[in-house]
Amino acid sequence: MKRNLDLIIFDLDGTLYPANKDMDMGYPRAAIQLLARKTGRDLAEVEKEFMNRKEELRSVINGKPTSTLTLLYYYDVSFDEFENEVDQVLNIDDYIQPDPKCVRVVQRIHAEYPLFLYTTNNAKVSRRILKRLGLDTLFPQEKRFSFTDAGKLDLPLREKLEYIKPGIKGFKHILNKHNAEPERTLMIGDSEVSDILPARKLGLQIYHITNRNSFYSLPEWLGI
Ligand SMILES: [Mg+2]
Structure with missing residues (x-):
């Protein structure tokens, strides 16, 4: 019925x-690249901090947060900036059939x-x-x-x-x-x-x- x-x-x-692991990596990569560029800081340093923040947010929302949520939650980055960064980083046709x-x-x-x-x-x-x-x-x-x-x-x-x-x-x-x-x-x-x-x-x-x-x-x- x-x-x-x-x-x-x-x-x-x-x-x-x-889901595709390589494609999923594009979101944190875009977030970290954007932050490093905006702040003029070292990529590795930003990455370390970002991953710590993501871990911190895990306990706030009681589960694994997305990179998107982590970025918006902790950093002064606009929705548009992140959208454009991800849009440039991800070549959809490589990952999705x-x-x-x-x-x-x-x-x-x-x-x-x-x-x-x-x-x-x-x-x-x-x-x-x-x-x-x-x-x-x-x-x-x-x-x-x-x-x-x-x-x-x-x-x-x-x-x-x-x-x-x-x-x-x-x-x-x-x-x-x-x-x-x-x-x-x-x-x-x-x-x-x-x-x-x-x-x-x-x-x-x-x-x-x-x-x-x-x-x-x-x-x-x-x-x-
Ligand atoms: Mg899903």
């Missing part, structure tokens, strides 16, 4: 395509439910990844909430950061936008800390992506 849902929220990285099977799965789900994308990645890189995957029309601009959108909110910085996963305000914002009930909303993601725990806290249904097969099994799980 088809599951009754108001909304399905997808994570991007590690969910719509497999088009996956027609994934496109068919999302098309199938899209025909039955409203979809939304909630990602810690920024708008420019998300757009390039979705294009590469052939999913850009299934998740159009207005159906995405990214790091960049959190940055544009008219709020003090610390409040903006609560709209970045694993903060729960972004989830709430997306539910409100769609008039969706938490118990009739499904969160699909690969990260225990960023996707699963906050969604569970808000009473959303959860689908944990652990490998490609778990992704391809989604239509069956949804009963469509």
